[in-house]
Amino acid sequence: MYRYHFRAQCRENIDLERLFREALPVLQIRMKEFGACHLSLFHFGTQLFLYYESPAQTADPHELFAHCEDALETWPGTDKPRRWVPMMDIFHYQQPINENHWLRKNASARPYARIAHLKPDKVASYVFYHYQYQEEKPGDGDKYGMIALHENLMFFYSEDPATVDKPSYSGKLSTSNTPSDWAGTMEPHFIPWDQPAEHSRIWLEIPLIIRA
Template sequence: MMDIFHYLQPVSEEHWRRTEPVSKPFARIARLKPEQVASYIFYHYQYQEERPGDGDKYGMIALHENLMFFYSESPATIEPPPYEGKLTTSHTPSEWQAAMDPHFIPWEEESGHSLIWLEIPLLFQLQGNETIGGEQVR
């Protein structure tokens, strides 16, 4: 999957290292209309470069064809960006949801409270200093 959006990008290993306990991860998927993929990427690039750090430090969106994957954590890790965005404009739509809705193919059945987002259930979560295959996970 290609990274098409992140609230904050890692600038170094130290910057990305966690200093607090891991928050609860959550993920969801949505389907984009094929003819709207470029527009969706454009708006999200504009948002991330006009407003870096405007959400969960570890929040990101990836895309495979027209299947979109969103990852974030709760509670969110919010911190100021250690860099300036690449854009000095302010064109990100103020009515974000209204600008995004036309991009999606709704699911046939409501998922929780949405026809757009399909929640991915959390099956397990590593906490702290576990090891996988003899390697310590941080």
């Protein structure tokens, strides 16, 4: 089972909810054709954050959203025009072993997502600490929770209620160096959001547009 994360930029003055609600029936057909599942699309303003899974190693979002991608801006950086840019997995609580291991046991669990900005000079440190944590304490949080990175913007996908169980594999590290004061160690890495005091200044929860 492969996990996919992508980022896109919608054109101005587009009704995102209407666009993707109307696109959903065709999207569901394309998902069956290309073997994609557990798809969730979130947004922050005109920015889009996409998560889905597939047993196929090549499940291209451009195929899934071909019928509505004219509403998306084109990103530079490759020979062919692209609307979706991949985000890199920099942390996961568990990794899929096989399809059976990855089956959802709680049908009521709902996807949710948060985003955060890293200070550019803290990206390497953040990745280092998270790889260490991931490999020293696999299964320490939501089984389906993971963080993906594009530039210095992070997309944290998870499900609520969380599924917490012990994985059938061991981490790649036998050390125990994960800081005990995790929150205190992480705080200097972030560019804070300008939010009311009752909300997190680090992680900003973003709304779900569609799930399929």
